[in-house]
Amino acid sequence: MATIQTIQKKLDEEKTRLQKQLATLSAEDPLSGDMTEAHESGEDATRTAAHDRNIALRREVEMMLADVMDATKRVKEGTYGKCEVCHDAIEPARLALMPTAGLCMRCQQREEKRS
Numbered sequence: 056m057a058t059i060q061t062i063q064k065k066l067d068e069e070k071t072r073l074q075k076q077l078a079t080l081s082a083e084d085p086l087s088g089d090m091t092e093a094h095e096s097g098e099d100a101t102r103t104a105a106h107d108r109n110i111a112l113r114r115e116v117e118m119m120l121a122d123v124m125d126a127t128k129r130v131k132e133g134t135y136g137k138c139e140v141c142h143d144a145i146e147p148a149r150l151a152l153m154p155t156a157g158l159c160m161r162c163q164q165r166e167e168k169r170s
């Protein structure tokens with residue numbers, strides 16, 4: 056079982072990695088800052104498509120980042136590793152695979168069925 060310090064370190068590293076990824080993505084966005092200039096002409100359509108892809112990727116990274124922040128908060132509050140729904144301990148194997156997991160396997164499956 057990983058210690059809380061190891062987990063905290065892992066989460067910090069993940070946070071740094073994701074923030075870097077976000078910065079890279081926003082630097083690569085072909086339409087950053089000039090959204091009002093978007094036209095329907097050929098070249099701009101390509102740029103718009105690349106921009107849309109970029110936005111979608113950034114949204115994904117932002118969601119992962121939010122998960123990391125949530126997990127960091129739980130470490131600080133001392134509730135890390137406990138299921139947010141049933142308050143049982145989350146399976147260690149699951150946490151090893153997904154350090155940001157906030158639900159145990161059972162509750163996660165129930166959530167997925169609902170959506």
Ligand SMILES: [Zn+2]
Pocket residue numbers: 138139140141142143158159160161162163
């Ligand atoms: Zn649970």
